[in-house]
Amino acid sequence: MKSAHLMQPETTLSAVVQEQAVRASPSQERIPVAVAYGDGIGPEIMDAVMRVLDAAKAPLSYDTVEMGEKVYQRGFTSGITPETWATIRRNRVLLKAPITTPQGGGYKSLNVTLRKALNLYANVRPAKSYAPFVPARHPDMNVVIIRENEEDLYAGIEHQQTSEVVQVLKLVTRPGCERIIRYAFEYARAYGRHKVTCMTKDNIMKLTDGLFHRVFNEVATEYPDIQAEHQIIDIGAARLADTPERFDVIVTLNLYGDILSDIAAQIAGSVGLAGSANIGSQAAMFEAVHGSAPDIAGKGIANPSGLLVAATQMLVHVGAPDTAELIKNAWLRTIEDGIHTADVYDPKTSRVRATTQEFAEAVIARLGEEPRHLPPVRYRAGGVNVTPSPVARSEKQLVGVDVFLEWNGANRSSNLLGQMLEEAAPEPWLLKMITNRGVKVYPDGLPETFCTDHWRCRFMPVEGGAVNFDQVLALLAALHGAGMDVIKTEHLYTFDGRPGYSLGQGE
Numbered sequence: 001m002k003s004a005h006l007m008q009p010e011t012t013l014s015a016v017v018q019e020q021a022v023r024a025s026p027s028q029e030r031i032p033v034a035v036a037y038g039d040g041i042g043p044e045i046m047d048a049v050m051r052v053l054d055a056a057k058a059p060l061s062y063d064t065v066e067m068g069e070k071v072y073q074r075g076f077t078s079g080i081t082p083e084t085w086a087t088i089r090r091n092r093v094l095l096k097a098p099i100t101t102p103q104g105g106g107y108k109s110l111n112v113t114l115r116k117a118l119n120l121y122a123n124v125r126p127a128k129s130y131a132p133f134v135p136a137r138h139p140d141m142n143v144v145i146i147r148e149n150e151e152d153l154y155a156g157i158e159h160q161q162t163s164e165v166v167q168v169l170k171l172v173t174r175p176g177c178e179r180i181i182r183y184a185f186e187y188a189r190a191y192g193r194h195k196v197t198c199m200t201k202d203n204i205m206k207l208t209d210g211l212f213h214r215v216f217n218e219v220a221t222e223y224p225d226i227q228a229e230h231q232i233i234d235i236g237a238a239r240l241a242d243t244p245e246r247f248d249v250i251v252t253l254n255l256y257g258d259i260l261s262d263i264a265a266q267i268a269g270s271v272g273l274a275g276s277a278n279i280g281s282q283a284a285m286f287e288a289v290h291g292s293a294p295d296i297a298g299k300g301i302a303n304p305s306g307l308l309v310a311a312t313q314m315l316v317h318v319g320a321p322d323t324a325e326l327i328k329n330a331w332l333r334t335i336e337d338g339i340h341t342a343d344v345y346d347p348k349t350s351r352v353r354a355t356t357q358e359f360a361e362a363v364i365a366r367l368g369e370e371p372r373h374l375p376p377v378r379y380r381a382g383g384v385n386v387t388p389s390p391v392a393r394s395e396k397q398l399v400g401v402d403v404f405l406e407w408n409g410a411n412r413s414s415n416l417l418g419q420m421l422e423e424a425a426p427e428p429w430l431l432k433m434i435t436n437r438g439v440k441v442y443p444d445g446l447p448e449t450f451c452t453d454h455w456r457c458r459f460m461p462v463e464g465g466a467v468n469f470d471q472v473l474a475l476l477a478a479l480h481g482a483g484m485d486v487i488k489t490e491h492l493y494t495f496d497g498r499p500g501y502s503l504g505q506g507e
């Protein structure tokens with residue numbers, strides 16, 4: 001029976017904070033954000049950013065929260081106190097300066113903790129060149145990487161299954177794909193971008209990456225104003241490194257996005273100028289891409305640009321695009337005017353070597369001005385809103401089982417293993433194939449194929465069609481009785497008649 005099932009209605013953060021902003025305007029209330037001053041250069045750059053936000057009359061109020069080095073040292077292994085959690089959960093928006101991760105084991109990454117606990121599913125990292133004002137190898141580069149932040153190989157579900165073999169589970173969900181892909185298209189609209197490129201490896205991972213690609217194709221039809229394309233991740237990454245100017249917005253799975261966003265930041269030549277946003281349906285976190293730079297902490301020379309750019313991303317997100325525009329255009333003008341902190345200072349392109357605070361003053365002095373050479377930014381009111389669509393349930397039928405064995409007998413002869421399994425399998429089971437590391441080794445395997453101690457044995461009913469769970473249990477009992485070391489099983493299902501499993505290589 002097919003049944004329709006609606007996903008839980010989801011209030012988007014943008015919607016929540018915009019509602020607050022709408023409510024706020026008559027009484028001059030401000031949108032509350034939590035602010036973490038961080039470690040190393042964190043307090044200096046946050047102070048500079050706060051001065052710019054105040055001068056621009058950003059419609060925000062601030063709750064300072066404590067996290068990072070000192071909190072780790074007080075014995076909180078996550079680097080965050082219960083009071084801070086409560087404040088972030090109340091405010092739903094966090095502007096965070098970089099923190100120092102203590103050396104040695106036992107400490108959890110604060111960023112990973114925040115991302116997972118607050119369900120921050122989208123990581124948004126613009127990578128842009130500001131040539132000729134800041135020298136860059138790719139002067140026309142202006143790309144935004146939108147990375148799925150929670151799924152894929154980062155679920156951290158790993159097992160050792162045999163003496164020789166370990167595995168990790170790559171989990172990709174339809175709601176997870178849809179949410180991030182919609183976010184990418186909505187982002188493109190909100191920020192006046194024209195093209196979204198999806199990158200996957202679905203020529204190899206037809207189910208997991210294939211789902212991401214398929215959902216991308218479906219969602220793209222709802223955005224006819226945005227050009228949509230797909231590239232296989234390997235050639236896509238090569239093109240990004242070679243001709244980044246051909247990309248606009250890139251949306252991809254977690255691991256690929258992790259790698260791509262670092263490549264993009266590096267080749268843009270502006271890591272110190274880059275901001276990053278982690279967006280969830282209930283909360284969001286904005287920060288610079290760089291770390292706490294302990295080598296220059298306390299010297300007053302750090303570049304506050306990355307955190308300032310992140311703050312403008314935050315302003316757009318909370319429904320204050322005018323203030324974001326005001327600050328970003330003043331900042332672009334400052335960069336154009338050659339007022340640069342030491343990290344980007346170049347005698348050929350810079351005019352003034354500014355301290356952190358001098359740089360902030362220069363931005364403040366330019367509020368209301370626009371860049372003359374670089375394109376000024378224009379942000380759309382309304383931010384990025386993602387409304388998930390209903391998910392239809394499929395009709396699921398059990399049609400077989402993959403039984404995984406650890407087996408190390410008789411020179412690892414797949415023919416011998418195949419014969420043993422055929423003899424042991426009760427009715428209605430038929431051994432369809434055995435694979436080793438995904439390669440078919442029975443029947444008709446090649447002697448050259450290298451085999452480990454980890455065998456995937458596919459059983460399906462002789463007549464085809466459905467089987468039941470009791471029959472699976474009977475098969476497992478028979479294999480166990482025949483002395484086989486069963487290490488795990490995967491059920492083979494069809495969903496609405498389509499196989500929900502991959503074929504073995506060579507099958």
Ligand code: NAD
Nearest residue numbers: 098099100101272290291292293294295296302303304343
């Ligand atoms: P880093 O980004 O802090 O520093 C790398 C180099 O870039 C240093 O030479 C530094 O002086 C320079 N630099 C960085 N930001 C700068 C700025 N705004 N202005 C001028 N120069 C700048 O990276 P790292 O040294 O590998 O890490 C230092 C600490 O930061 C570590 O404890 C690391 O765990 C932490 N970290 C935190 C975050 C975060 O909180 N999001 C991100 C990355 C690293």
